[in-house]
Amino acid sequence: MEIDVEPATMGAGSITHKMDGQLGAIPLIPSSASIDSAGLNWLKYAIGPPQVDSTSPCRFSYIVIMDSQLWLDVFSNFRYAVGVFLLLSLFLWKLVKIFSNDNQSKKRSFKSWLSGYSYIISAPEILQSGFEKAGKRPYTISTPEHDQVMLSSEKDVAELLAVSEEILSLHAAANDLFRPKYTMGGFELHDNPKDNEPNIHLRVIRVILPSYFPILQPILEQKIRDTFAHELISKAGTEWKSMKAFSGIKRIVAAVNSVLFVGEPLASNPTFVDAALQFPNDAFTTAEVIRMLPAVLSAPISALMTRRSAAIKTMRNFLFPLVEERISKYPRDTDAAEKPLDCVQWLIDSIPKDRPWPTEKIVAKICALWFGSVHQLAMTLTFALYDLGTYPEYVDPLRKELEMHNTESELSSLKERWRAFDRLPVLDSFLKESARLHPSDCISVRRKALTPHMFTSGTHIPEGAWACVPQAALQKDPSYYANPETFDAFRFVSARGDSGDTHTRTSNFTDVALPFPFWGMGKRACPGRYHAAWVLKLVLAHVVLNYDMKFSDDRASRSFKWRSAIVPRSDTTLLFKARGPDAPGTLEV
Known part of the structure; x- marks a missing residue:
C-alpha cells in the first residue's frame, strides 16, 4: 500500500513524504503516561535513506518498509487489521472535516491526513532528514492536525520573531498543543499586547x-538532600x-x-x-x-x-x-x-x-x-x-x-x-x-x-x-x-x-x-x-x-x-x- 502526502506550498520547492509497504494499525495515543519504545515494538519499521528527487533541490521522499514477519507474528489476519484501521481513519477524518473549526483541517485530503500519522512515531527522524536535505531553506512536515513549516535561516527566524502575534501566535499554538480549556480547569492563553x-x-x-x-538556595539544598535520600532504594548486600x-x-x-x-x-x-x-x-x-x-x-x-x-x-x-x-x-x-x-x-x-x-x-x-x-x-x-x-x-x-x-x-x-x-x-x-x-x-x-x-x-x-x-x-x-x-x-x-x-x-x-x-x-x-x-x-x-x-x-x-x-x-x-x-x-x- 502506498500513501503519498500532498506537497505543501513553499517558496523554494516542496517536500513529499512517500510511504511504501504495509501499514498496520498505528496507535493514536500512548496506552499510558509511561509508554516507552518497548510498547511500540510491533510498530518497528526501517526508514531508508532519504531519496532525493532531482527535479527539486528541496524535495525528497521517505521509504518506510514494514517487517512482514513481525506483522504475521502480531496479527492473525493482517488484511483485516489494515482494513479496520483504514475504515476507522476514514471515519475520523470525515468527522474532522465536518466538525473542525480549523480551515486547514477541512481542506486536507484523506491521504495527506493519514500520512501525517507517520509523524507520531518518527518525527525526530523526519525533522532531521528534512533539515539535512533543505539546508537552511524552509521545509514542510505534515502532522495529523496541521502542516509545520520549519524555518532555520537567521533571516527567516528573525522575521518569524518580528511578526505580530495577531498573525503568528505562540499562545494559539500552545492552546492547540495543551488544550488548557479542557485540561487546566478552564485556563486559556491569549495574545493581548495592549493588556499587561x-x-x-x-x-x-x-x-x-x-x-x-540567594535567600532560598540553602532551603532548597536541604529539600534536595532530604528528598533525594528518600527516593533511593537500598539493595541487600551492597x-x-x-x-x-x-x-x-x-x-x-x-x-x-x-x-x-x-x-x-x-x-x-x-x-x-x-x-x-x-x-x-x-x-x-x-x-x-x-x-x-x-x-x-x-x-x-x-x-x-x-x-x-x-x-x-x-x-x-x-x-x-x-x-x-x-x-x-x-x-x-x-x-x-x-x-x-x-x-x-x-x-x-x-x-x-x-x-x-x-x-x-x-x-x-x-x-x-x-x-x-x-x-x-x-x-x-x-x-x-x-x-x-x-x-x-x-x-x-x-x-x-x-x-x-x-x-x-x-x-x-x-x-x-x-x-x-x-x-x-x-x-x-x-x-x-x-x-x-x-x-x-x-x-x-x-x-x-x-x-x-x-x-x-x-x-x-x-x-x-x-x-x-x-x-x-x-x-x-x-x-x-x-x-x-x-x-x-x-x-x-x-x-x-x-x-x-x-x-x-x-x-x-x-x-x-x-x-x-x-x-x-x-x-x-x-x-x-x-x-x-x-x-x-x-x-x-x-x-x-x-x-x-x-x-x-x-x-x-x-x-x-x-x-x-x-x-x-x-x-x-x-x-x-x-x-x-x-x-x-x-x-x-
Whole structure:
C-alpha cells in the first residue's frame, strides 16, 4: 500500500513524504503516561535513506518498509487489521472535516491526513532528514492536525520573531498543543499586547523569583538532600542504592518546586505533592487524545478522562483556601519581611489594586505556572544524569569545581555564595552540552498562523499551519558546532585543564540564540529558564558531591519518542553510592 502526502506550498520547492509497504494499525495515543519504545515494538519499521528527487533541490521522499514477519507474528489476519484501521481513519477524518473549526483541517485530503500519522512515531527522524536535505531553506512536515513549516535561516527566524502575534501566535499554538480549556480547569492563553494583566504571572517567575534565589538556595539544598535520600532504594548486600531515574527525578523536582510555588507546610504535604505531580501527566494525556478528535468531542471526552483522576481537583482544593488565607492574613501594607517567600504570595502582591482578581483566577494562574515547571525540567535533569553516567570522565572536573566553590564561599554572604555558584563554568557548560545533544523536544519557537502569512523569502504559511524552528537539528548543525555529534562538556568554556579555576565561560546555559533555541527565542523565550537552570545546577551539584553513580544496565534503552518529543523511559534505573560524610566538598547547609 502506498500513501503519498500532498506537497505543501513553499517558496523554494516542496517536500513529499512517500510511504511504501504495509501499514498496520498505528496507535493514536500512548496506552499510558509511561509508554516507552518497548510498547511500540510491533510498530518497528526501517526508514531508508532519504531519496532525493532531482527535479527539486528541496524535495525528497521517505521509504518506510514494514517487517512482514513481525506483522504475521502480531496479527492473525493482517488484511483485516489494515482494513479496520483504514475504515476507522476514514471515519475520523470525515468527522474532522465536518466538525473542525480549523480551515486547514477541512481542506486536507484523506491521504495527506493519514500520512501525517507517520509523524507520531518518527518525527525526530523526519525533522532531521528534512533539515539535512533543505539546508537552511524552509521545509514542510505534515502532522495529523496541521502542516509545520520549519524555518532555520537567521533571516527567516528573525522575521518569524518580528511578526505580530495577531498573525503568528505562540499562545494559539500552545492552546492547540495543551488544550488548557479542557485540561487546566478552564485556563486559556491569549495574545493581548495592549493588556499587561496576562503577564503578571510571567513576571513572578521571570523577575521576582530569581531575585530571591540567594535567600532560598540553602532551603532548597536541604529539600534536595532530604528528598533525594528518600527516593533511593537500598539493595541487600551492597552499598549501592537504586532509583528509577525519571520517576525519582520528577518527585524531586516536584518537591523543590512546591517550596518555591506554595511554600511550607503545603510543600511537605504528600497528598498535595502527589496530586501536583500527577496533574501534568493527566493534562498531557488528555490533551493528546482530544487534539486528534473533532472539536465537538473535546468537552465530553476531556470530562470523561479528567473525571477518572482527581489530581487537578485535589490541587485546587488545597490552593483555594491557601490563596484566601494569604489575601486575608497579609494585606498589601504588611511588612515584606513577614510575608511568605513563594510564588503564590508574589502573585497576590503583584495584582493591581484597582483590578483585584477572584480566587479562581489566581489558582488558575498558579496551576498554569506549575504545568510548565515540572516535566520539562525533570526531563532535562534526567538526561543530564544520563550523560553524567555515560561520560564519567567529567565527574572529577565537576567535583573539583564544586569543592573549590564550597571552600571559597564558606564565609561569603548568601548573595555572594549564590552568585559564585551561578557562575561555575564547567557545571554550566556540562548542562548546556547535555541540553544541546539531548533536548526533550525536537521543535522550538512554535507559532500558529491565525491568518495566512508570506515571508519575504517567499515562504507561505497557510492559516492554521504552524511556523517552527527545528531545535534538535540546529543544535547539531556542523556550521555552528565542531564535531556536533560528540558530547564535549567543555564546549562552552574557553580554557581546559585539571584545575577548575582555569575555566571561563564563553556562553551561558540560559542564553537564547539560533544555534541554541533550547529556551525558545525572542520576547517569548522561556520566562522560567533562570529558575530551571538554578534547580538543575543544585540537583546535579548534590549528586556530584555526595554520590558515585552508574547505570544498572549500560545497554538498556533510555528514552522513547512520541511526536517531536524525546522522553526518558520510566524504567531506566540509576545506582548511587554515598561518598560518606567526610568526602571533600560534601554540601553543608
